[in-house]
Amino acid sequence: MWPSVDALVGSAVRARLVLLVNHVLAREPAAAQRLRAHAGAHLRIELTDQPPFLPQWPAMTLAVTPAGLFELEESPAEAATRLTVRVATPDPARLLALIAGDARPDVHLEGAAALAADMNWLVENL
Numbered sequence: 001m002w003p004s005v006d007a008l009v010g011s012a013v014r015a016r017l018v019l020l021v022n023h024v025l026a027r028e029p030a031a032a033q034r035l036r037a038h039a040g041a042h043l044r045i046e047l048t049d050q051p052p053f054l055p056q057w058p059a060m061t062l063a064v065t066p067a068g069l070f071e072l073e074e075s076p077a078e079a080a081t082r083l084t085v086r087v088a089t090p091d092p093a094r095l096l097a098l099i100a101g102d103a104r105p106d107v108h109l110e111g112a113a114a115l116a117a118d119m120n121w122l123v124e125n126l
Contacts (some may be wrong), residue, residue: 014060014072022069024126031126032068034118039066041115042073042080048108049088083111085119 025031046059061073061081088106097103107123109116 010058018062018070018072025069028126031122034121035064035068036066038064038115038118040064041082041112043083043085044081046084046086047089048086051089083109083115083119085109
């Protein structure tokens with residue numbers, strides 16, 4: 001069932017998520033400035049600790065644009081990935097705390113140190 005749902009709406013949902021993130025980045029000049037230094041870099045975003053009763057969300061790859069924003073890569077090349085970002089799926093109570101701004105998402109970064117440092121800054125400050 002999940003592959004058919006992902007084929008129908010998955011790319012649209014991922015595109016909307018990237019638009020949302022870019023909207024937040026565009027409102028923070030310091031964030032876009034940090035990302036401009038990494039133009040052309042690719043990030044692989046993975047969700048971990050997903051509940052077993054929900055379908056597993058596929059990983060997505062983003063490219064950093066010269067404007068300091070993200071662009072969704074529809075056919076990513078594994079060799080080009082410079083950073084892997086693993087985001088733990090929060091339980092309902094933690095999700096409410098995240099929405100309220102009382103908690104920080106559980107994110108694990110693996111890859112290029114400079115890009116990881118700037119991504120960590122984004123997670124902590126946006």
